[in-house]
C-alpha cells in the first residue's frame with residue numbers, strides 16, 4: 001500500500017517531471033543527473049479523462065524509459081491524498097499513480113514553487129530585463145505570474161540553498177493610489193467586497209479593468225477577450241485599451257515592488273505567467289519601473305533591484321529539472337506531499 005514518505009533522499013532516476021496547469025500539461029523525463037531532459041509534446045487537459053491517462057498515453061506509451069519517480073507541479077493547494085486541480089477536472093492521486101503507473105516515489109509541489117525553482121537558475125537568454133540592466137546577485141528573489149490567475153512565490157536564499165516559498169500572494173489587497181485609481185475602484189468587480197490583486201492582474205482582471213474604465217468614461221465596451229485588449233492597447237488603436245494596458249503594468253509594478261519588499265528580493269523580481277511575455281513592450285515603458293521603485297522610504301533600494309520577464313517557454317520544467325538533478329541545492333519541503341511504494 002503506497003504511503004506518505006517524509007524522506008529527504010533524492011528522487012530515484014529516471015524522473016518524470018510535469019508542469020500541470022489548468023489548460024496545459026507539459027512533461028519531460030530526466031534519465032540521470034547529467035542528461036538533458038527528454039521533452040514530450042504539450043498535452044491539453046481537456047483531451048484526457050484523468051491525469052493518469054495523460055501520463056500513460058502522452059509519455060509512458062511513447063518511450064521505453066520507465067520513470068521510477070515523478071515530481072509534478074500543479075496549480076492548486078496540496079492537501080491529502082486526492083488533490084483536485086484548480087481550473088481543471090483532473091484530480092491528482094499519488095497513491096494510484098504508484099500502484100497503477102509503476103512509480104516508486106511521487107512528489108507533488110505547487111506550480112509557482114516550480115517557477116521559483118526556475119528563477120534560481122535561469123540563464124540570461126531565458127529572461128528579458130525590464131528597466132536598467134543590473135548585475136544579478138545571489139540573493140532572495142520573487143516571481144509573479146499573471147495568467148489565468150495570479151501566482152506569486154518567493155525564493156529565499158539562505159544557508160547556501162534556494163528555498164521556494166509558495167503562497168497565495170495573488171489574493172492580497174490592491175488599493176487605489178492616484179486620482180484616476182479613485183475613479184476606477186468603485187467600478188471594479190470585487191470579490192466579497194474587496195479588490196484583491198487577482199481581480200485586476202490576470203486575464204479576467206484585464207477585462208475587469210477595461211470595463212471599469214469604460215464605465216468611468218461613459219463609453220460602450222467593444223473589446224471582449226484579454227488578448228483583444230492587449231493587442232489594441234499595444235498597437236495604440238483603442239484609447240481605453242491603451243489606458244487599460246498602461247494601468248495594468250502600473251499595478252503589476254506596484255505589486256511587484258511590494259513583493260520585493262516582503263522577501264527583500266535583492267536578487268530580482270521575475271514576471272512569468274501567460275500574459276507577461278505578451279506585453280513586454282508595455283512593461284518596458286516607464287510606468288512599470290516607476291511604480292516598482294515608488295516605495296518610500298526605500299526607493300533607493302528598489303532602484304537597485306532588477307526586474308525581468310521570464311521568456312523561457314518551459315521555465316517550470318527547467319526549475320523541476322534543476323531540483324531533480326541537485327536536490328541538495330534547494331530547500332523544498334516534502335512533508336505531506338511525497339508518497340512512496
Ligand SMILES: Nc1ncnc2c1ncn2[C@@H]1O[C@H](COP(=O)(O)OP(=O)(O)OP(=O)(O)O)[C@@H](O)[C@H]1O
Nearest residue numbers: 021022023024147148203204226227230273274278
Ligand atoms: N495576448 C494576450 N494578452 C493578454 N492576455 C492574454 C493573451 N493571451 C492569453 N491571455 C490570457 O492569459 C490567460 C492564460 O494564461 P496562461 O497561459 O498563463 O495560462 P495558465 O494559467 O498558465 O494555464 P496553463 O498552465 O494551463 O497554460 C487567459 O486568461 C488568457 O485570456
